[in-house]
Amino acid sequence: MAHSCFRxxxxxxxxxxCLxxxxxxxxxxxxASISTKFTTNAKGRVLNIIDFGxxxxxxxxxxQAIQKAINECPKGGAVLIPAGTFLSGALYLKGFMTLKVAKGGILKGSINEADYLPMYNNRFEGWEMKTYASLINAGVMNHDGGFVVEQLSIQGEGTIRGxxxxxxxxxxxxxxxRGRGRLFCLMNCKNVELQGLNIENSPCWTIHYIYSKGVNCHDLNIVSTAHNGDGLDPDSSDDSFIFNCTFSTGDDCIAIKSGKNPEGYIIGKPTCNVRITDCDFAKGHGISIGSEMSGGVSGVLVRDCKAGPLLHGMQIKGTKDRGGYVKDVxxxxxALxxxxxxxxxxxxxxxxxxxxxxxxxxxxFSNIDLTxxxxxxxxxxxNGFNDPQHKLRNVVFQKINLPEDAAVKITDADNVSFQNVKTVSGKAPKYLAENSVIRHD
Incomplete structure (x- = not known):
């Protein structure tokens, strides 16, 4: 079992x-591992938003006051949200800076839609389109590649509330x-850290990053109740690390995406290398891949996580119209x-x-407690697709503990293996297989 810790x-x-x-x-x-050496950055200038009015x-x-502090923040500097409740509309961050919300500090989103204008280009539910801005914005969308914001940190012990x-x-x-903004929207960003914050009350998806690389989300408490209130949505983004986070959401806790139908398939930017570890999923629809996965999703690891009564649990989802792939999960x-x-x-x-x-x-799927x-x-x-060439295939379930009288259903799948899959009394579950080739103990 891997645990994350920070000095x-x-x-x-x-x-x-360090070892x-x-x-x-x-x-x-x-x-202990071989000794690893690192050097911390120089201390940058801290700009307190109170000093900007x-x-x-x-x-x-x-x-305007907060945006002025952001605009004037030098490379390596930080903009500080101190204790207090600071109301704001859309803010636009840049690279090589930190936005820090201190303990007792609340960055609170306005409830006036005009404070999130002008509308701008991004992607929502798999399609590129114009929507309202989010409370926290960074980058400019470009599916042809390139990173416009790098080395951005959003952190602290305070709260960002939509x-x-x-x-x-x-x-x-x-x-x-589909015109709604999110709470966070990051586009074409590289090496971004979100750490330590309470993040809550988004108007729809909470944290959404598009065409990005190296986004690390850790030690976050994410709460949403909104319609479409996903917690975290990596979208056509590589090298995403999500750990030590808690989720209580009105929709998917995490939804890994890569575009929708012809547009997502033609753009063809997959989401690759996602690591989700040591997270607690208290409430929501699922720990999900899809349903917009037309650009492809691969290399996903979910480990050492605990989920409560999610609507669909750990789920992979799509439709026959999506195109693309989900593989190597x-x-x-x-405990699911x-x-x-x-x-x-x-x-x-x-x-x-x-x-x-x-x-x-x-x-x-291995060493899973489903009791x-x-x-x-x-x-x-x-379930796979009802087509001989597109059945769900090559799936292994190993060392799975189930409740008594549990059923396992397999439809349109080939080469599905169940090894040491048992109920709490040591019995085999009831297998319900349709148009499938399976093996079990």
């Missing part, structure tokens, strides 16, 4: 040596359901309550179809 109180411009050890579930430590009274609109449902309703009235050492693979969903199905059917293949699952539906329910 605090480090001095600027100082060199440190890394792994810890088993029984608390036994491995031998901001007022933390939960009444004054501070957009305008929530009241703001969403205004945005929908003016620009439709590993889920291990987790359901595993689902959907080849049809009853939402976000408008628009033309991609020129090919999607492919779902090469999934591994807390309800048994009114199959605890494991996996």
């Amino acid at each position: 605090t109180g480090l001095k600027p411009s100082a060199t440190y040596n 890394i050890k792994a810890e088993t579930k029984n608390g036994k430590l491995s031998p 901001a007022k933390g009274d939960d009444v004054t609109l501070n957009t 305008g929530g449902t009241p703001l969403a309703k205004q945005m929908i009235d003016k620009a439709g359901l 590993t889920v291990m050492d987790c 309550q359901q595993i689902t693979i959907f080849s049809a969903v009853n939402y976000n199905n408008d628009g033309a179809a991609a020129p090919v059917l999607p492919t779902f293949e090469n999934f591994s 807390g699952a309800l048994i009114k539906e199959p605890v494991i329910d996996i």
